[in-house]
Amino acid sequence: MTSSKQRRHDLVRRLGIEPTIAARLKATIGPAVDAASARSPGDVTVLDAGCGRTSPLIGFRDRIDRFVGVDIHAPSTPLPYLDEFATVDLCAAGASFPDASFELVLSNFTLEHFADPEAALANLYRWIRPGGTLVITTVNRRHPFVNAYLSFPDGARRRVQPLIKETAADAHPLVGACNDPEAVAEALEAAGFEQIELETVGNLARAWGRHWPTFAVGLAGDLIAQGSPSRRSTILASAVKPPEPALAEPASAGPALAEPASAGPASAGPASAEPAAP
Numbered sequence: 628m629t630s631s632k633q634r635r636h637d638l639v640r641r642l643g644i645e646p647t648i649a650a651r652l653k654a655t656i657g658p659a660v661d662a663a664s665a666r667s668p669g670d671v672t673v674l675d676a677g678c679g680r681t682s683p684l685i686g687f688r689d690r691i692d693r694f695v696g697v698d699i700h701a702p703s704t705p706l707p708y709l710d711e712f713a714t715v716d717l718c719a720a721g722a723s724f725p726d727a728s729f730e731l732v733l734s735n736f737t738l739e740h741f742a743d744p745e746a747a748l749a750n751l752y753r754w755i756r757p758g759g760t761l762v763i764t765t766v767n768r769r770h771p772f773v774n775a776y777l778s779f780p781d782g783a784r785r786r787v788q789p790l791i792k793e794t795a796a797d798a799h800p801l802v803g804a805c806n807d808p809e810a811v812a813e814a815l816e817a818a819g820f821e822q823i824e825l826e827t828v829g830n831l832a833r834a835w836g837r838h839w840p841t842f843a844v845g846l847a848g849d850l851i852a853q854g855s856p857s858r859r860s861t862i863l864a865s866a867v868k869p870p871e872p873a874l875a876e877p878a879s880a881g882p883a884l885a886e887p888a889s890a891g892p893a894s895a896g897p898a899s900a901e902p903a904a905p
C-alpha cells in the first residue's frame with residue numbers, strides 16, 4: 628500500500644469507521660470453513676462465485692481441499708490459488724456443477740452486477756451441499772451515495788469509474804436489482820436458505836479511496852451512515868442450506884406384525900413429520 632493510501636486508511640480507522648468488510652468477512656468465513664472441515668474432512672470443496680482476480684478465501688487456502696472459481700470473464704492470467712476455473716454466467720439456467728458440489732460458496736461484491744439475482748441464488752443453492760454455507764457481500768442501495776452511483780446512467784458512471792477502480796477490467800456493468808438488506812434477506816429466504824444473518828459496514832472511503840477527492844466523498848458517506856446500520860454502504864450476509872432431515876428411526880423393535888400403533892406419542896415419527904427441504 629502506498630504511504631498516502633496508508634494515511635487515508637489510518638484516518639478512516641481513527642474516525643471509528645470500523646469494522647472493515649475484510650475483517651468481518653474473515654470472521655464469517657472462518658467458522659464456515661471450520662464447519663465444512665467437520666462435515667467433510669478431506670473434502671472441503673469451496674467455490675468463489677464471481678471470483679474476479681482476487682479472493683478473500685486465499686487466506687483459508689491451506690484448509691481448502693478443492694478451490695474452484697467461476698466468473699463470467701476468464702481472468703487475463705491464471706489465478707494461482709485456484710484448483711479449477713470455469714467461465715460461467717451465474718444467472719444462466721443450466722447445470723454448471725452437479726447439485727451439492729460445494730461446502731462453502733462465497734460471492735464477494737457480485738450481487739449488484741447480476742441481471743437476475745434470483746436465478747443466481749437458485750444456482751448457488753443447488754450447488755451447495757445440505758448444511759453448507761453461502762457468504763455474500765454487496766452494496767447497499769439504502770446508502771444515498773450508493774443509490775446515486777447505481778442510478779447514474781452508464782455513460783456518467785463510466786467517467787467516474789476510472790477514479791475508483793484500479794483497472795478498466797475491474798469496472799463491471801452494474802444492475803443493483805437486489806441491493807438493500809431486506810431485499811437480500813428475502814431473496815436468500817426465497818431461494819431456500821435458512822439461518823440468514825445480515826450485517827452492514829461502512830466501506831465507501833476504503834472502496835473509493837484510491838484518490839483524495841473520491842476518498843473524501845466516500846469518507847463523508849461513511850460518516851453520515853455510521854450511526855444508521857441499515858444505511859451503511861456494504862452488506863455482508865451468510866446463510867445455510869438446510870441440512871437433510873435425519874433418516875427416520877426404524878419402527879419400534881417389536882414383533883414384525885405388531886398391532887397398529889395407537890394414536891399416542893409412539894406413532895408420531897419425528898422425521899416423517901418434517902417438511903422436505905425446499
Ligand SMILES: C[S@@+](CC[C@H](N)C(=O)[O-])C[C@H]1O[C@@H](n2cnc3c(N)ncnc32)[C@H](O)[C@@H]1O
Pocket residue numbers: 676677678679680681682683697698699700715716717718734735736737740741742799
Ligand atoms: C466487483 S467484481 C468482484 C470480484 C471478486 N469477487 C473480488 O472480490 O474481488 C464482480 C465480479 O463479478 C463478475 N460477474 C458479474 N456478473 C456475473 C455473472 N452473471 N456471472 C458470473 N460472474 C459475474 C464480474 O465479472 C466480476 O469479476
